[in-house]
Amino acid sequence: QTVVTQEPSLTVSPGGTVTLTCACSSGAVTSGYYANWFQQKPGQVPWALIYETTKKHSWTPARFSGSLLGGKAALTLSYVQPDDEADYYCQLFFGGVWVFGGGTKLTVL
Amino acid sequence: EVQLVESGGGLVQPGGSLRLSCAASGVIFRTFWTHWVRQAPGQGLVWLSHIKDDGSDIRYADSVKGRFTVSRDNAKNTVYLQMNSLRAEDSAVYYCATDLTSWGQGTLVSVSS
Numbered sequence: 001q002t003v004v005t006q007e008p009s010l011t012v013s014p015g016g017t018v019t020l021t022c023a024c025s026s027g028a029v030t031s032g033y034y035a036n037w038f039q040q041k042p043g044q045v046p047w048a049l050i051y052e053t054t055k056k057h058s059w060t061p062a063r064f065s066g067s068l069l070g071g072k073a074a075l076t077l078s079y080v081q082p083d084d085e086a087d088y089y090c091q092l093f094f095g096g097v098w099v100f101g102g103g104t105k106l107t108v109l
Numbered sequence: 110e111v112q113l114v115e116s117g118g119g120l121v122q123p124g125g126s127l128r129l130s131c132a133a134s135g136v137i138f139r140t141f142w143t144h145w146v147r148q149a150p151g152q153g154l155v156w157l158s159h160i161k162d163d164g165s166d167i168r169y170a171d172s173v174k175g176r177f178t179v180s181r182d183n184a185k186n187t188v189y190l191q192m193n194s195l196r197a198e199d200s201a202v203y204y205c206a207t208d209l210t211s212w213g214q215g216t217l218v219s220v221s222s
Binding site (some may be wrong): 038040047051057087091097098 | 144146153154155156159166168169170171204206209210212213214215
């Protein structure tokens with residue numbers, strides 16, 4: 001099965017900008033992989049942020065944006081706040097099945 | 110607002126079976142794809158399966174194909190995950206989610222002798 005890879009951890013300063021990426025072992029990520037992004041804080045249920053690569057849910061803060069970048073799906077957080085500290089998971093669609101990445105632990109420091 | 114409640118988790122011996130339920134309220138359940146996702150303690154999310162709104166399309170991750178079976182009863186607003194031949198590595202919190210947008214709180218499955 002295809003492997004989806006994310007940065008294991010990233011650190012960003014409050015007010016800064018950070019980009020998390022999501023790669024797949026089968027090659028470049030395209031819009032056809034319908035990338036989803038989720039945020040999960042300790043002890044909480046995952047929270048959907050982005051769907052179909054770039055689309056935001058009605059509850060997604062404007063500071064979060066999804067894109068394709070250098071053959072990967074990307075999640076960019078702007079004006080990072082301490083409350084953004086969490087695990088972030090991408091998910092890609094491969095021929096009928098979904099695969100999660102291993103997650104990125106984002107530290108705001 | 111969609112509310113999902115998983116149930117049926119518990120302690121089971123290796124090789125045993127469990128059936129999880131995902132009951133929905135506050136939504137026309139039959140219009141949603143429903144997914145099962147699990148998360149072992151301290152580990153990441155793993156997608157397991159999804160079932161189309163009318164049950165006509167069901168897919169599984171390779172790790173559970175042949176052992177897990179998903180079904181739904183739209184009249185009862187419930188989706189089921191039948192888990193057979195359970196292994197220690199199946200121990201996790203199991204979540205259901207509609208359209209990968211609304212998630213339940215999860216139910217814990219522990220496989221141990």
